Amino acid sequence: MTNQKHQFDASPVLVEDLAPAPRMSLRVKPAHRATLGQALGLDLPTRVGARVAAGGTEALCLGPDEWLIVAPEGTDLAAPARAVYADAPHSLVDISDREITLRLTGPAVLDLLAACCPRNVAAMPVGSAARTVFDSATVILWRDGPTDFRMDIWRSFAPHVGSLLSQVRQEIAAGL
Amino acid sequence: MLLIHCPYCEDTLPELEFTYAGEAHIARPADPSALSDEEWRDFLFIRTNARGPHYERWRHVGCGRFFNALRDTVSDRFLMTYKAGEARPTLTQEAAE
Numbered sequence: 001m002t003n004q005k006h007q008f009d010a011s012p013v014l015v016e017d018l019a020p021a022p023r024m025s026l027r028v029k030p031a032h033r034a035t036l037g038q039a040l041g042l043d044l045p046t047r048v049g050a051r052v053a054a055g056g057t058e059a060l061c062l063g064p065d066e067w068l069i070v071a072p073e074g075t076d077l078a079a080p081a082r083a084v085y086a087d088a089p090h091s092l093v094d095i096s097d098r099e100i101t102l103r104l105t106g107p108a109v110l111d112l113l114a115a116c117c118p119r120n121v122a123a124m125p126v127g128s129a130a131r132t133v134f135d136s137a138t139v140i141l142w143r144d145g146p147t148d149f150r151m152d153i154w155r156s157f158a159p160h161v162g163s164l165l166s167q168v169r170q171e172i173a174a175g176l
Numbered sequence: 177m178l179l180i181h182c183p184y185c186e187d188t189l190p191e192l193e194f195t196y197a198g199e200a201h202i203a204r205p206a207d208p209s210a211l212s213d214e215e216w217r218d219f220l221f222i223r224t225n226a227r228g229p230h231y232e233r234w235r236h237v238g239c240g241r242f243f244n245a246l247r248d249t250v251s252d253r254f255l256m257t258y259k260a261g262e263a264r265p266t267l268t269q270e271a272a273e
Contacts, residue, residue, distance in 0.1 A: 048184060048187075048239050049185065049187075062238075063238075064184055064239065064241065066239075066240060118190035119189060130238055132237070132238060133193055
C-alpha cells in the first residue's frame with residue numbers, strides 16, 4: 001500500500017463566495033443626508049469611496065447623492081427611513097439579489113485584481129471601497145485589509161468575472 | 177491609457193472607468209415646437225467639431241455622474257474637468273500649456 005503525500009502550498013490567492021446579505025441602494029439629496037443618516041443611525045459619509053460601520057451595518061458613499069448600505073439579516077431600515085420621509089424625501093431600494101459577493105484574500109490578491117481592473121487597486125486605502133470595472137463589468141471593490149477584498153458583482157456578470165478570476169488564479173499559481 | 181480627473185470623486189482615474197457623452201453646453205430649447213426645422217436640425221445634429229480645445233461631457237462609472245471636460249482634440253490631453261451645471265470656464269494660458 002502506498003501513501004501519497006500531498007504537498008499543498010499556501011494558496012497565493014483565495015476566492016470564496018460570501019453568504020447573501022441584505023443590500024440597499026439609498027439616493028437622497030445632500031441637503032437631507034444628515035436627517036436621514038440620523039434616522040438610520042449612520043453618519044452617511046460625503047466623500048466618494050468612504051465607508052462607515054455601525055452595529056454591523058455598513059454604508060458606502062458611491063456618489064454625491066448615492067449610498068450603498070449592507071446590513072445584517074433582519075435589520076429593518078425601511079421603517080426608520082419611512083418615518084422621516086416627509087422631511088427627507090429619498091429612495092431606499094432593496095437590491096439584495098442584484099449582486100453576489102466574493103471574498104478575495106491572499107498575498108497575490110493585488111496581482112489578481114490588477115489583471116482586470118484598470119484602477120490602481122494597490123493605492124486604495126484600507127477601509128475604503130470603490131465602484132470600478134473588472135474587464136468592463138461594473139463591480140464594487142471593498143478593501144478590508146491590505147490583502148483582503150470583497151467584490152460585489154452583478155449576478156449576470158458573475159460567470160464572466162468568475163471564469164476570469166479562475167484563469168488568472170491558475171496563471172498566478174503557475175508562476176506566470 | 178488616459179488618466180481623467182473626476183471632479184466628483186476628486187481623484188484621477190483610468191480612462192476605462194469613463195464614457196464619452198458628446199459635446200457639452202448644448203441646452204435643449206425651452207419650447208421645441210416653436211423652432212424651425214433648421215433650428216431643430218442644428219440642435220440635434222450640428223456640432224462644433226473643434227480642432228483643439230473641445231468642451232465635452234463624460235460620465236464616470238464610479239460615482240455615476242456626468243461632468244464636463246475640456247479636452248484638446250489634437251493632443252488628446254485633458255486640460256480641465258469641472259462639475260456639470262457649472263459655467264463654461266475660460267481657457268487660461270497655463271492650462272493650455
